[in-house]
Amino acid sequence: MIPETPRSVDRRSFLRTAGLVGGGAALFASAPGLLSACGGSSSTPSGTVTLSGDANARNLVGLFNYSGDYLVSGIPQRLPFAIATPEGPPAVDGPPTLTVQLHRDQQPVGDPIVLERHADGTPIAYYPMVTTFTETGVWSITTDLDRQESSQNFMVQAPDTVPLRQVGQSMVPVDSPTVDDAGGVDPICTSVPPCSLHTQTLAAALATREPVALLISTPQFCQTGVCGPVLDTLVGLMPEFASVRFVHAEVYNRPNNGGDPAADGVTDTVTAYGLSFEPSLFVADAQGVIRTRLDNIFDRGELRAALAGVS
The missing domain is CATH 3.40.30.10 (Glutaredoxin)
Structure with a gap:
């Protein structure tokens, strides 16, 4: 089924509705700083994102920066999805599987994909998908929740426009802070107590x-x-x-x-x-x-x- 024309909303408003930002009991609480909740800077190529579905029902939501500067074509990409509850926060649990369909230019691409639920040691259930996009532009994914269609649109860009290191590329050898040389970083670990992974750069x-x-x-x-x-x-x-x-x-x-x-x-x-x-x-x-x-x-x-x- 081809998704209907989605309504347009302000990105941060949608994230707040989905429980991805905000205060109190929301799983993903807002905080000041450069890095944004669930995988993205608030500076995006577009000031809006799109979604479809009933705001009073569960909806599919991507736990990544779907507005841009994240997904690229030609290289395997991992996209984690969750189910946003009508009350706001992502669902703690969910069905064992979700059957989803990719779309490009409102046309289905490939066969339906079955995503498995993951929740071993995480505060919510999520559904990761790994795929390789053949072209750039706006893609979408759809699934059925509560007997109605829910969709999530996302932007795919050329690899040379996204600085994020990708699968298949070489690691960058950085002199990261250690217990012997913090390199001006203080603290070198904000975990309480500090973790043991700072003994070598x-x-x-x-x-x-x-x-x-x-x-x-x-x-x-x-x-x-x-x-x-x-x-x-x-x-x-x-x-x-x-x-x-x-x-x-x-x-x-x-x-x-x-x-x-x-x-x-x-x-x-x-x-x-x-x-x-x-x-x-x-x-x-x-x-x-x-x-x-x-x-x-x-x-x-x-x-x-x-x-x-x-x-």
Whole structure:
């Protein structure tokens, strides 16, 4: 079924309606700073996004920056989706699978895709899709929720217009902060207590010619409710993958220097990897080539598969 012409809404208003930003009990709480909730800068190519469906029913929502500067053509892309409840926040649970259909220019592309629910160690259920887009422009995905169609539009751009490091590219060897040399970053870890992934720089880890997992996140100042959980998930699985070098890098240089954590800028690691969002996990093989990138939300199942792929 081709989606009907969607209504247009202000992006931040929609995110608030979906429970992706806002205060109180919302899963993804707003916070000041450069990096925006659920994978995107508030500066987008367009001031609006589109969605369809009944505002009083559940709706499909992408947990990534669907307005632009995120998805590219010709390279495998991972798109996590959640179900937004009528009350606002994403649903904690959901059906075991979602059957979705991709559209381009209001025409279906390929066969329907069955997405599996993931929720092992995450605060909400989500549905990741990995696909390769053949062309740039506005795409959409549709599914049936509560016996009606729900859709999400998103922008796909040429790879050379998006600075984000992609699967298949080489890791960038950054002298990330360590316990011995903070490099002007304070604190080097906002997790409480600080995690153990700051004993060597990213550059040093890559120089070992062993697989590397780099997590860029800021547990204390994260604008979503998942930065702390994904770091905990990563640390919890480390004993299973002794051959992998694990590195955690913070987002902000000196987040406690005032009301805005981003006032003193972002770390060199954030800049080198082209991030306008967080958290993001880069998993590279022994040659330093990115084999998997997990953004915004991931559970133990996805993480274990990514690490096993380079071990």
